[in-house]
Amino acid sequence: MSIHVSNLYKSYNTHPALKGISFTAKPGRILGFLGPNGAGKSTTMKILSGSIALTTGTASVYGIDILQNALEARRHLGYLPENNPLYLDMYVQEALAFAAEMHHIPHKQARISEVIGMTGLIPEQHKKISQLSKGYRQRVGLAQAILHDPEVLILDEPTSGLDPNQLQGIRALIKQLGKAKTVLLSTHIMQEVEAICDDVVIIHQGQIIADFPLSELPMRYTDANLEALFIRLTTTG
Numbered sequence: 001m002s003i004h005v006s007n008l009y010k011s012y013n014t015h016p017a018l019k020g021i022s023f024t025a026k027p028g029r030i031l032g033f034l035g036p037n038g039a040g041k042s043t044t045m046k047i048l049s050g051s052i053a054l055t056t057g058t059a060s061v062y063g064i065d066i067l068q069n070a071l072e073a074r075r076h077l078g079y080l081p082e083n084n085p086l087y088l089d090m091y092v093q094e095a096l097a098f099a100a101e102m103h104h105i106p107h108k109q110a111r112i113s114e115v116i117g118m119t120g121l122i123p124e125q126h127k128k129i130s131q132l133s134k135g136y137r138q139r140v141g142l143a144q145a146i147l148h149d150p151e152v153l154i155l156d157e158p159t160s161g162l163d164p165n166q167l168q169g170i171r172a173l174i175k176q177l178g179k180a181k182t183v184l185l186s187t188h189i190m191q192e193v194e195a196i197c198d199d200v201v202i203i204h205q206g207q208i209i210a211d212f213p214l215s216e217l218p219m220r221y222t223d224a225n226l227e228a229l230f231i232r233l234t235t236t237g
């Protein structure tokens with residue numbers, strides 16, 4: 001019940017980006033949200049985070065309807081948007097203090113220090129964001145997303161463009177976070193899904209074409225692995 005999407009439609013002017021999608025992401029599990037470029041992943045995540053409006057349908061975060069009670073739904077949600085927009089001129093501590101202020105977090109400095117520790121930012125915490133490597137910038141984005149300790153995390157391609165060392169660190173962090181939270185994660189890296197996700201939803205041309213627990217892949221499909229299944233489902237029909 002942590003993220004529930006029901007019959008969701010979204011059109012950009014006349015272009016239908018989502019054509020009635022429904023799925024559920026469950027607490028304590030990481031859901032890999034997969035699909036080719038332009039399938040509708042970011043659109044879905046933006047709607048859930050309240051960044052853009054839906055056309056029709058319903059969605060809830062932590063049991064709270066995102067239209068009827070948008071502010072309350074957002075309190076329970078941490079969102080890392082695609083391309084992780086950050087204020088490059090800010091220092092790490094400053095950016096987190098700004099985010100803490102927005103969320104009205106009590107004992108601000110203690111929580112910032114805690115999150116800096118959790119996200120492995122201690123060695124970089126006194127730098128400007130513009131001085132950080134891409135991997136550390138992702139950590140700042142994640143730190144901002146988890147600062148208010150939301151039950152639900154929406155991460156739009158959190159590992160894109162990272163080198164293998166940075167990848168490993170960020171994946172370990174997401175896996176750790178996923179033990180206690182509901183995580184909806186989009187990625188194009190099938191290996192990553194196999195490494196950290198519990199559930200898989202595949203979207204293609206604005207429609208859900210697969211929705212299953214990863215452990216059931218061999219029982220449900222004859223494809224050799226997730227990549228083979230993804231390619232078969234998104235290049236036919």
Ligand SMILES: Nc1ncnc2c1ncn2[C@@H]1O[C@H](COP(=O)(O)OP(=O)(O)OP(=O)(O)O)[C@@H](O)[C@H]1O
Nearest residue numbers: 012015017035036037038039040041042043044082
């Ligand atoms: N602001 C917009 N205006 C018009 N069309 C848009 C807009 N944003 C997205 N679209 C279109 O909606 C569809 C879904 O796009 P979306 O960004 O949700 O896909 P995605 O699955 O996140 O893709 P990618 O993997 O490339 O990030 C695409 O056809 C895209 O061109």
